[in-house]
Structures are given as structure tokens and as C-alpha cells.
Ligand SMILES: Nc1ncnc2c1ncn2[C@@H]1O[C@H](COP(=O)(O)OP(=O)(O)OP(=O)(O)O)[C@@H](O)[C@H]1O
């Protein structure tokens with residue numbers, strides 16, 4: 001009966017003796033992406049990364065010496081096809097036939113880990129946004145005061161530098177104003193309205209007509225009747241920023257594809273370009289204020305995009321390959 005329960009369990013269950021696998025259930029073989037037969041007699045330590053093997057060996061020895069279940073641990077496991085997966089491990093001694101052996105259960109926690117990562121990144125972005133907005137606010141006030149005195153000075157004295165000073169000051173004030181706007185979209189007092197994204201995306205594309213002679217645009221807009229509730233101007237700005245980035249990523253000829261569809265109560269919008277792509281090590285910088293690889297970029301475009309999507313309970317992720325292109329995946333809750 002025990003064997004039956006384990007055989008049909010959805011969790012990867014392995015029995016091993018003297019570090020050799022003597023039994024694995026069907027789910028386990030699927031999990032390791034191979035067959036049950038191929039795993040027989042395999043060294044159980046070999047599924048762990050080399051740096052963890054000594055620690056796992058000690059754990060198995062301790063488990064074998066006692067009768068208790070060992071506290072669970074999290075470890076990366078290597079599958080037959082060479083891919084790795086985050087798992088949570090439970091091991092305990094059991095009797096199999098007339099032998100005392102170790103039963104190890106592997107639970108796939110990759111989705112949980114991925115979610116934790118997304119949440120951490122979101123919190124990180126939110127707190128960077130808060131700090132940036134705080135600094136912008138503090139710096140803006142004294143700069144405005146300086147601008148006032150500069151104007152007074154200009155009235156009583158004339159000096160060629162005064163004009164330059166005012167121009168530079170205006171640039172600084174504009175940066176502060178932009179930063180404040182993009183990192184605190186909740187300050188924008190805009191009413192919530194029902195948004196028809198298919199219509200809005202089509203209108204937005206018209207704004208880029210003059211830049212489209214070398215770029216082919218493909219719009220695949222399905223489920224046109226779906227609506228999202230939100231601040232329309234913020235969204236228009238966000239999608240403008242995304243399309244602008246996609247266009248700027250294409251140096252000569254290229255293609256931009258915009259898709260819209262509804263699935264499981266989410267509106268999915270994807271923007272794909274065949275542009276330069278983003279290096280892997282830069283991907284987690286996206287959304288951070290002032291991160292830009294462009295000569296004249298402010299690096300605030302994606303900050304505005306990320307904050308807007310998150311403020312509306314949505315998700316955004318990106319997939320990119322250098323030299324091939326980039327896709328931004330956006331998911332927003334459908335209006336109930
Ligand atoms: N579609 C894309 N393809 C390639 N790189 C991109 C893409 N979108 C964003 N990036 C990268 O992310 C950086 C940050 O983008 P963001 O829109 O925040 O700022 P920016 O475009 O540099 O400046 P601004 O939006 O103020 O003009 C860009 O400089 C670029 O390196």
C-alpha cells in the first residue's frame with residue numbers, strides 16, 4: 001500500500017541506500033526529465049551541485065543514524081538534461097523491505113522563487129521611486145528660489161552668464177519635475193476611466209508616423225471589447241514610452257509588433273521589436289530612475305512605465321536578446 005501511495009504521489013519521491021537510488025516514483029522520473037530505469041543505481045549526490053554534495057552527504061548520514069525527519073532545506077538540483085531547478089528537500093529514514101533506507105522528497109519551488117524575485121524587484125523599484133521623489137521634492141524648492149533671485153538679478157544687472165545660468169537651471173528644474181511625475185504617479189489627480197486599449201494603441205501609433213518609414217508595424221489586436229479601468233493619460237504616456245524605446249532600438253530596418261488579447265481575466269499587451277536588444281546583466285536595471293544607455297536619454301521612461309503598470313495592479317516583464325530584439329509583456333486586470 002505504501003508503494004502504491006508513493007507510486008502515484010505527485011511529489012518526487014526517491015529512496016536511496018548507501019547514496020545509490022533504489023527506487024523513484026513516476027513523478028520523480030518526470031521531474032528529473034528521464035526514465036525510472038535510467039535513475040536506478042545513480043549516485044543520489046550527483047543530482048546536487050558539486051559545492052553542496054559534502055553537506056548533503058553529512059545530512060544523509062545524520063538522517064540514517066537517527067529516526068527523525070531532517071529539517072527541510074532548499075537546494076538547486078541538476079536534471080538529466082542539464083537544467084537546474086530550485087527545490088525544497090525533505091529527508092527521513094524509512095524501512096524498505098528489511099532495510100533502513102532514506103526517503104527524500106523533492107518539491108519544485110521554482111515558481112515560488114520566481115515570484116519572490118519579482119516581488120523583491122518591485123519593492124526595490126518602489127523604494128527607489130520613493131527616494132527619488134523625496135530628493136526631487138527637496139531639491140526643487142531651493143532651485144525654484146534660486147531661479148526667482150536670478151530673475152531679480154537679471155532685472156537690475158545685465159551679464160551674459162545670467163542667461164546661461166537660467167537655461168541650465170530650467171533644465172535641472174525640468175528633470176526634477178519629470179522625476180517627481182514618473183516616480184509618484186499616484187500624485188496625478190486623474191479620474192479612473194474605462195480604457196479601450198485597442199483604440200488607444202492605434203491612435204498612439206499615429207503619433208509615430210514620421211518615424212515609421214524603415215519600420216514595419218504589425219498590430220494584432222484581439223478581444224477588442226475588453227476594457228481596463230485606470231488613469232488613461234498615465235497609460236498613454238507609458239505605452240508612448242514603450243513604443244518610443246522600441247523605435248529607438250531599431251537603427252535601420254526593423255519590425256515592431258503590438259499584440260493585445262484577453263486571457264483568464266487579464267488583458268495582455270506585448271510590444272516586440274527587432275532592435276538592438278538589452279544585455280542580460282542590464283535587464284534588472286530596467287525601471288530604475290536615470291538608467292539609460294542613450295546619449296540624450298533621461299532614463300525616466302521605463303520608471304514611468306513600471307510605476308504606472310504596478311499602480312494599476314498589473315505586471316510587466318521583459319525578454320530580450322542582444323542583436324535580436326526585445327519584448328515587453330504587460331498584464332492588466334480586466335475591468336470587472
Ligand atoms: N525596446 C528596447 N530595446 C533595447 N533597449 C531598451 C528598450 N527599452 C529600453 N531599453 C534600454 O533601457 C534603457 C532605459 O529606458 P528608458 O525608456 O527608461 O530611458 P531612455 O529611453 O534611455 O530615455 P528616455 O525614455 O528618457 O528618452 C534605455 O536607455 C535602453 O538602454
Ligand SMILES: [Mg+2]
Nearest residue numbers: 241245301302
Ligand atoms: Mg525611453
